[in-house]
Amino acid sequence: MAVEADPPGWRAGSSSDNGPLRIVRGRVNTTVTATILSGAGFTINRTGVGLLTVTYSTAFPTGLVPAVTLTGEGDATSIIEAGITNGGNVVASFTTQLYRNTTNAAVDGIFNFHVIGLASP
Secondary structure, three states, X not given: OOEEEXXXXXXEEEEOOOEEEEEEEEEEEOOOOOEEEEEOOEEEEEEEOOEEEEEEEEEEOOOOOOEEEEEEOOOOEEEEXXXXXXXXXXXXXXXXXXXXOOOOOEOOOEEEEXXXXXXXX
C-alpha cells in the first residue's frame, strides 16, 4: 500500500470496502503550556493535569470512527483511557488522560498518537 503526503494528514491506498484512508499522527507534551512536539492536522487543548483533547483539523466522516492508538513516553506514565468524540455529524476529536504507573495519580508527560480512518469523500 502506498502512502502519500496529503496535509494536514496522510492518505494511504484504498481500504477494501470504503475508499482511501487518512492518517493523523503526533507527539504531544501535556505540561501547563501543552505543546505539539511533532505532527500536523490537529490542535490540542489541555483541561487539567495530564488531560488533553486532540481535535482534528479535518474531521472524519460520520459513522466511520477512526482507530486511535496512544503510547506514553518513559516509564513514569501510561495512557489508560481515550474516548472518541462525535462532534455533530463527524468524528472530530479524542480526549486522553496520563497517569503515573506506580501511583495511578494524574500526571503531565509526553505521548505519541496515531489516528487511522477513512478519508472524507
